[in-house]
Amino acid sequence: MFRDELMNHFINLKDIPSKDLRKIITDAKKRKSLRKKLSTLEVDRGEPLKGKLLIQMFEKASSRTRISFYLAIKQLGGGTLTLRSGELHLGLGGESVADTAKIISTYGDGFMLRTDKDKKIEDFKKYLSIPIINGLSPSSHPTQVLSDIFTVEEIMKKPISKLNICWIGDSNNVLNSLIAASVKFSFKLSIGCPKNFEPSKELRNWLKKENKKIYIYNDPKKAVAGADVIFSDKVISLNDKVNKEKKIQAFKKFKVDKKLISFANKNHIFLHCLPRGNEVSDDVFLGKQSHVWQQALNRVHVQKSILLYCFGKLR
Numbered sequence: 001m002f003r004d005e006l007m008n009h010f011i012n013l014k015d016i017p018s019k020d021l022r023k024i025i026t027d028a029k030k031r032k033s034l035r036k037k038l039s040t041l042e043v044d045r046g047e048p049l050k051g052k053l054l055i056q057m058f059e060k061a062s063s064r065t066r067i068s069f070y071l072a073i074k075q076l077g078g079g080t081l082t083l084r085s086g087e088l089h090l091g092l093g094g095e096s097v098a099d100t101a102k103i104i105s106t107y108g109d110g111f112m113l114r115t116d117k118d119k120k121i122e123d124f125k126k127y128l129s130i131p132i133i134n135g136l137s138p139s140s141h142p143t144q145v146l147s148d149i150f151t152v153e154e155i156m157k158k159p160i161s162k163l164n165i166c167w168i169g170d171s172n173n174v175l176n177s178l179i180a181a182s183v184k185f186s187f188k189l190s191i192g193c194p195k196n197f198e199p200s201k202e203l204r205n206w207l208k209k210e211n212k213k214i215y216i217y218n219d220p221k222k223a224v225a226g227a228d229v230i231f232s233d234k235v236i237s238l239n240d241k242v243n244k245e246k247k248i249q250a251f252k253k254f255k256v257d258k259k260l261i262s263f264a265n266k267n268h269i270f271l272h273c274l275p276r277g278n279e280v281s282d283d284v285f286l287g288k289q290s291h292v293w294q295q296a297l298n299r300v301h302v303q304k305s306i307l308l309y310c311f312g313k314l315r
């Protein structure tokens, strides 16, 4: 049971109504433009999350998610406590999720979890009386992708539904969330990946139920043809339990380089959630069509509105 009935969890984009996701983006746009003259730690007018504590726990490494959530809640008047699971009795195997969730709900107002097990998020959700935010799980990375939608619209100055979006890379957590977003925001999504690394059957069945078609190619040039936005991500994700050499070999043809992007629309942009590996060449990643730093900064702005949504304060 939630402490306050207006609260919301933020776990998977596919379970959040489109109108709420759009509301988050609209709020982020407004807040970002209103704080043009404010410095990093200055608080937004009205201090909407004054006195609120977000407890964030990382079972895997993070640079952007950790720092951007710290800034996001600070700019709303609240604060964070960041934990590594190995520092807790839970992480050492000495306490249950149920008891840990009750303790976190006692001390904090919101909980953000980056975990290696999707089930853990569901288990926490069961016992928390405060909202939980998925800060990356094996199956999704919803805060990243919602902020990527914001970045695409900010740069292209068009609703994403009017653009051709392309993903070159592994069928990982970020792509899963992008696929969910393609339904929620109605955009065309083309994916370029090797045959053995296509999106899961489960996700494809969900797309069928949603009456949504996505385009999957095993030839990266076909996926990129006519793209307005090209996304990529690491071939080997955090704690990916695969034969790394074999997987990297399978993706050899899928490197995003100058030659590949020449098949995209002339004014296309390149985005990447970071950290990067060898899936993109330096000249593309650092080239003029790349907006990866703006993309990283926007995590702060969009996560502020996600926090307001979770705390039932999104107007």
Ligand code: CP
Pocket (backbone or CB within 6 Å): 061, 062, 063, 064, 065, 066, 136, 144, 273, 274, 275
């Ligand atoms: N993009 C992203 O989530 O980065 P971190 O792993 O550094 O948080």
Ligand code: NVA
Pocket (backbone or CB within 6 Å): 136, 141, 172, 173, 174, 233, 234, 236, 237, 238, 239, 273, 274, 275
């Ligand atoms: N797919 C990557 C995203 C990192 C932010 C991973 O899970 O490691």
